[in-house]
């Protein structure tokens with residue numbers, strides 16, 4: 001048979017489409033927490049939805065528990081194109097923008113509902129674009145929950161109880177100032193190293209959500225967890241802007257839809273998972289959960305209050321005021 005131009009063109013188109021089918025776009029998603037957490041569950045939902053919406057066109061690979069990249073490397077890896085989506089806690093962005101330090105101000109938000117209202121406000125949405133000049137695009141905010149404070153001491157009720165204690169913190173200058181304000185010694189440390197540091201006494205305590213305290217087993221190596229709700233751990237899901245903008249339009253659209261739906265799913269689930277893990281910790285009977293009176297909470301709030309002024313110019317007074325309006 002003679003190969004006419006038409007046949008040749010047909011064959012070329014066929015082989016192209018086979019090639020397209022044979023090589024889905026790989027989307028690597030990396031995070032540092034366990035699969036049973038809000039972020040772990042939202043990541044898996046994103047994979048499920050993206051692959052359903054874009055059959056054969058994308059393959060989403062989710063790497064939990066710092067398996068692919070830990071705290072120190074995940075954002076660099078994103079910029080180098082070694083991973084396509086990461087969701088660091090909002091405390092870990094200060095190398096790229098000072099604005100997100102907002103979320104670390106102690107006692108800024110009353111609860112996750114207030115955090116959610118702010119994130120959906122025009123100011124909150126604008127922050128998703130605050131790292132554009134660095135090549136980072138924010139796709140969504142994911143919730144974890146409010147932070148609790150733990151230590152390896154029997155007594156943890158008032159700010160003076162942490163005086164002189166060593167506290168693991170995320171890589172955030174605001175959190176550093178927060179612990180200094182109550183006379184503790186903060187130490188920045190990657191999430192994957194916290195359990196061992198608590199176990200061996202390298203640090204005496206840490207702050208985190210119930211879901212992280214449970215899934216990382218911190219409650220097994222801490223004596224008291226005070227129910228302070230003094231701050232928030234939430235995430236910004238980010239991607240490499242150049243990679244995202246270079247995707248075929250239908251793929252970008254499908255991924256954006258999958259992200260929106262996974263965000264709703266994970267954010268609706270977050271409260272439930274934290275409540276479940278709080279109960280599991282209580283039932284395990286290893287660490288005591290210390291409830292705080294209104295007076296105790298007021299004392300923590302007062303002791304940590306000077307932190308706000310210190311970071312006001314970096315963050316912006318207007319932004320702080322906008323966030324405060326989300327409390328009702």
Ligand code: LMR
Nearest residue numbers: 032033089170191208212
């Ligand atoms: C931490 O480092 O304590 C958290 O940011 C971990 C996480 O991603 O929830």
